[in-house]
Amino acid sequence: MAQHFKVPHTLILLLSMMVVAYVATWLVPQGFFETLTLDNGRQTVVPGTFTLTEEQIRLTPMDFLVALPRAFANAQDVIFFVLIVGGVLAIARATGTIDALIGRLLERFGHKPNLLIFMVVFCFALASGAIGTAGEYIPFVLILVGLCKAMKLDAMTAVGMTVTGYGIGYGVSAFNPFTVMVAQNISEIPIYSGIELRLAIFIPFVLIGFHHVWSYAKRVLADPANSMTADLPCPLADMEETDCPKLNFRHKLILFGLAAVIVISVWGISQQGWYLYELGAVFIAWGIFTAIVGRLSGDTAANEFIVGVKDLASTAVLIGVARGIALIMEDGQILHSLVHGMSQPLSHLGAEFAAVGMFVMQTLLNLFIPSGSGQAYVTIPLLAPVGDLIGVYRQVVVLAYQFGDGFSNMIIPTNAVLMGIIGMAGVPYHLWFRFCLPLLIKLMLAASVVLVLAVSFDYGANVQPTAGLEQEATP
Template sequence: MSDLQVDVETKKQKPKEVKAINAFVLLFGVIIIAAILTYIVPAGQYERVEVDGRSVIDPQSFQFIESNPVGFLEIFNSIHTGMSDASSIIFFVFIVGGAFGILQATGALDSFVVYLSTKLANREKIIIPVLMLFFAAGGSLMGMAEETLVYIGILVPLAIALKFDAIVGFAVVVLGASVGFTSAVMNPFTVGVAQGVAELPTFSGIGFRLVLLVVFYLAAVLYILHYVKKIKKDPSLGFYGKYEQGSQEGLLKSNSKLDTRHKWVLITFLLNFVVLVYGVIKFGWYITEIAGLFLLFGILIGIVGRLSASNIADSFIKGAGNLVGGALIIGVAQAILVIFNSGGLMDTILYYASSAIDNIPGAFTAVGMFILQLGLNFLVPSGSGQAALTMPIMAPLADLVGVTRQTAVLAYQLGDGLSNNIFPTVGFFMAGLALAGIPWTRWLKWVFPLFLIQIAISVIALVIAQLIQYGPF
């Protein structure tokens, strides 16, 4: 066989590499589409009124207003405005990334990965349901979302070390937090806000949401374990992101030990989380306070890890630098919302979507609300923002069409939560993908069957809620 024939055969046998869409290209394309829509869709406006210190919509006040199409230069201006609007989250990412950089510099994380991998060598699947339960509790009780970014950097290399892949490590964190955030047993940023707007007792109806948490959790765990079984049989089916397949073999075979210094570093890091939970629950901490806490404990971790002051600073800069791409994605995603608000389209879309619900059969009215909220999360990825925007309309609409307000809140939380690990406008989700080195298109292909399963669970739950007239208690 000639060299030419060998070359041709090699090319035939080599699988075709699918080039992933760059996240910034994808988001900029959405920005352009949003700008074009400002020339097509008529602008509208609801009046806002002050209720309990919050600005909410007067459902009867919608009117069309003069269109304000977004100009060519405004498309580019929106990115700067979006970054300004999302600056608190962007700097939160930098600070958490810097604290994580200090943790990495101590060497405690690598030693922990080796130690845990050795201990779980024959029982590695136990770590998946256990860690997912931890993240589900965080999402359900304290609205863990942006806070998951720091754990992605820990779990992805751990998954590689356990001979899973990057998707498993990312999924354990993101899907774990997502099932908790979606079921929202006591999530103050979604159910807490929505029930307040809907004039329901705070955290009422908790029993139904607990059942949902169990169902969502089991579905996600079984889905990941099924995937793990496949890649254990054939590792070539896995995706390893910025890691090479088997790149952690040296880590597993290294002589690193979890010495006393490393143990104290990890204990300090765990204490950080304990204080975080206490602060969120007791004092209502959010991004600013959590960022300050990570910075404080980052410095403490450096001191416990016996790093010099210069090493702590250098490690912080390096850790923050690793998240530049992810932090910028958050700002670019926010620019999409800037375009819609600037062009006056947000209220128009909300008006037409809400009007359409009136034509849905009674048993499926709540499902219609759910679909509407699911779509709106593309435009308003903030859970509390979406609650304040839509619940003033959904609550009275529920009264008119025979749906309980508690069911309307359920439709909102499900629609808001499920799409947080799908839509590219969700800044922290896209930042997490960048941190894990997973293209959005690759993740979407992997997670979409589970997303459909979760949609089916949500529809069934809403129909049941409608039939039992799910109420305040």
């Protein structure tokens, strides 16, 4: 009898992708665009300046191996944030706060799992779309996993509602300062212009995401054997028993501290330019506060923190290796070559097909440029002039970029936030890929329809600049 094919460990899959990227540096022509340094310190490419390198760089096997520790150093902000959150949440659970919160949520949503799923997808999408939250969701994963287990659901449902909200929020964002504002600024169209369309499509796309997650959850509720993670160990697996402690005053005080952390984090991100280092510091402060209020001894709190960090050590490794894929391509000078090669065919398509082509291109490039703002600085200066030539207004170019960057965030293994979320929930990447791919296809089809209609109805014609970005970008 033929043996069933066994999907390799996620680490092996990521290392294999690094090898493919390494081989590509030998096969893909190496080249680069000239770049300009903007007033904000970011670099943007100059359209029409792509040139092949006179002498190709040949990365050696040693270069490949050195890229691994370099990738860990490059992703250190996400890695250490994940480890800190894991340790702090372990302290919170030792006080009984996490279990008590799950018990309280069960009382409210225990018989309405569909309402829980919708509210999480909606609220996370709203937050991502408004202020660009992403890594901030990692602390909620453990709570949602425990809640889902207690409701006879599974870890995949918890990850599904979290990542779906995050990805859709970025994809159809009306206000996101890291994507919408950056891309519109580069395109030289008014900031937040065209907001009416993005607000109009928000709820329909949220409903697509909710329907996908709820359809899966219903199958698990009907028969636990339908769970994609049924045979896997899961954090808070004991929460299948719903004998949770009551939410007392100490628990409420600790949760109030968590709410304060979230408010401070949102303020810091939006007003002070904070990111993961500062957020990690705020969570450490909450951990100390939690240990004091929860009356944990110093040794107990320290031991719990170390246990929480150890539980996420494998996740930290995956995040580091995932960063290595893009690093290899940057070292081999093929990242700009890929962008140039993908953008060339678009000028030969009609406006509607070109808009969809830009969307597909942005989706693929997100694998290699997982930073939303970084992707905007590389691709928008190239695609905006192409759109000018073939009748795709810059507002549509920005929308195609948003769709491509946001939706693919849900599935690309180079996205450190995604790897952190599935790692905390104990969901292997290959299983997540199987769950998410049908959703991504649905979202891409819906987004393609929106782009075709946007072109047909001259979306963005009222803010289209008369001077070409290419001319203005030339030094």
